[in-house]
Amino acid sequence: MLTRQLASRFCKDRESMRRCLGYLRKKDFVASAEGVHQITDKGRQFLAEGRTITSGPCGGNTTSRRAPTLRQRAWRVMRMRDGFSVEDLLGTLCDDNEGDPGRNLRRYITALEAAGYLSPFRRRSEGGGTRWFLRREMNTGPEAPALNTRAKRLTDHNTGKKFALGDQPLEASHVR
Amino acid sequence: MRRMFVKTENYMKFTDGIQKIESRGAKEAGMMLVCGAPGYGKTTIVERWASDEGALHLRANVDWTPRYFLTELAKVLFAEENEIPRGTSSQLFEIMFERLKGGDIPLVIDEAEFTLHKKAATLEKIRDFSDRAEMTVVLIGMQNIVREVAKHGQINGRIGHVVEFGPATASDIAQTCDQLCEVRLSPDLKAEVHRLSGGRMRQALNIIASIEQVAEASGLEEVDVPDLDGMPLSFDWQTRTPSTVRAGRRGR
Numbered sequence: 243m244l245t246r247q248l249a250s251r252f253c254k255d256r257e258s259m260r261r262c263l264g265y266l267r268k269k270d271f272v273a274s275a276e277g278v279h280q281i282t283d284k285g286r287q288f289l290a291e292g293r294t295i296t297s298g299p300c301g302g303n304t305t306s307r308r309a310p311t312l313r314q315r316a317w318r319v320m321r322m323r324d325g326f327s328v329e330d331l332l333g334t335l336c337d338d339n340e341g342d343p344g345r346n347l348r349r350y351i352t353a354l355e356a357a358g359y360l361s362p363f364r365r366r367s368e369g370g371g372t373r374w375f376l377r378r379e380m381n382t383g384p385e386a387p388a389l390n391t392r393a394k395r396l397t398d399h400n401t402g403k404k405f406a407l408g409d410q411p412l413e414a415s416h417v418r
Numbered sequence: 419m420r421r422m423f424v425k426t427e428n429y430m431k432f433t434d435g436i437q438k439i440e441s442r443g444a445k446e447a448g449m450m451l452v453c454g455a456p457g458y459g460k461t462t463i464v465e466r467w468a469s470d471e472g473a474l475h476l477r478a479n480v481d482w483t484p485r486y487f488l489t490e491l492a493k494v495l496f497a498e499e500n501e502i503p504r505g506t507s508s509q510l511f512e513i514m515f516e517r518l519k520g521g522d523i524p525l526v527i528d529e530a531e532f533t534l535h536k537k538a539a540t541l542e543k544i545r546d547f548s549d550r551a552e553m554t555v556v557l558i559g560m561q562n563i564v565r566e567v568a569k570h571g572q573i574n575g576r577i578g579h580v581v582e583f584g585p586a587t588a589s590d591i592a593q594t595c596d597q598l599c600e601v602r603l604s605p606d607l608k609a610e611v612h613r614l615s616g617g618r619m620r621q622a623l624n625i626i627a628s629i630e631q632v633a634e635a636s637g638l639e640e641v642d643v644p645d646l647d648g649m650p651l652s653f654d655w656q657t658r659t660p661s662t663v664r665a666g667r668r669g670r
């Protein structure tokens with residue numbers, strides 16, 4: 243299989259898939275030639291014994307142990323909650339104000355709303371901020387839709403769908 | 419007011435508990451119970467952990483049955499697939515068991531008292547996953563959930579650890595003031611926030627917001643107890659009276 247196919251099969255970006263394959267190659271579980279990868283007999287035997295790799299860059303199976311980003315963690319909270327505001331996300335996820343996480347989250351939310359993932363509630367939160375909810379049919383899976391701010395493109399690795407976000411500024415404030 | 423997560427003593431207790439559960443041997447109990455009064459921060463702290471870990475997270479509700487639970491779990495577990503598996507309860511269980519076997523993905527159930535209906539039938543299902551798939555399960559409930567779960571011997575034996583959340587300590591609240599409040603508070607006022615909040619994070623946040631309003635209105639950069647003497651900063655819903663700041667309590 244190709245790196246790209248594996249990446250999409252495991253809902254990973256290609257870079258982390260490449261790192262993971264490199265690790266499996268070192269262990270002789272996978273052989274690769276010209277970007278095509280195949281499981282080895284040793285790898286097959288390892289699987290047949292029902293064993294799992296418990297350390298290394300790929301973690302237990304193919305889940306990368308790299309710390310998830312703020313947006314990834316925010317996506318996870320969106321999936322857990324019936325509704326949330328930017329303040330809720332900050333109060334749950336951020337230990338400091340380093341790098342203006344509020345701005346980062348507002349951009350992400352604006353993009354998710356534009357792509358149809360989020361809808362706003364009519365009523366505001368106690369602190370006065372807008373609250374959103376993740377629409378049921380848009381709870382597409384564990385991978386956070388990836389926002390490329392410069393290209394104004396949102397890519398959902400769960401479904402493979404891409405959204406062009408048009409011309410509206412992604413920092414548009416949510417004063418309604 | 420700034421908004422941030424505060425690493426309170428309850429948070430430390432919780433992460434210690436998780437470590438105990440996750441380092442257990444294969445045959446040991448894999449369920450953890452988190453309990454405590456409303457507003458102590460159970461939901462916030464466990465959501466924080468669940469979002470770091472990518473845990474599955476469900477909130478039980480009043481009409482949960484084993485079937486309802488299995489359907490909700492299938493929805494989050496198979497979200498990225500075009501089709502959510504259907505079938506009898508035992509078919510659903512087996513399909514999800516296959517996916518969860520090995521215990522890489524923990525499961526959180528908030529408002530877990532709702533799994534205790536009908537002889538805890540739903541909690542029995544959850545216990546099945548925990549035991550057979552060897553996965554970590556975190557159950558969140560009010561104080562009396564410990565007693566309620568204890569009535570079901572089978573399940574109770576699978577609770578490896580209980581974390582009881584207490585009220586925020588004086589140092590928790592001082593830290594909360596330092597992190598969140600945009601004006602400086604005197605040590606006495608931080609102690610007063612602690613007293614008025616009753617150690618409830620929700621209350622503490624409301625009080626800090628009120629103090630900021632007062633500070634803004636009177637142009638103060640640092641606020642001390644006398645600046646707020648007699649002002650109602652929180653409301654006691656049980657006695658239906660506002661609690662006010664009390665000066666002259668120095669040297670406690």
Ligand SMILES: Nc1ncnc2c1ncn2[C@@H]1O[C@H](COP(=O)(O)OP(=O)(O)OP(=O)(O)O)[C@@H](O)[C@H]1O
Nearest residue numbers: 333422423424455456457458459460461462619620
């Ligand atoms: N560690 C924390 N850091 C920052 N804010 C917190 C923290 N813990 C709690 N809070 C704030 O306090 C509020 C109440 O906390 P939370 O809802 O987590 O309590 P709870 O114990 O789950 O209460 P209930 O029993 O009512 O469900 C939250 O909305 C959040 O704003």
Ligand SMILES: [Mg+2]
Nearest residue numbers: 460461462528
């Ligand atoms: Mg709660």
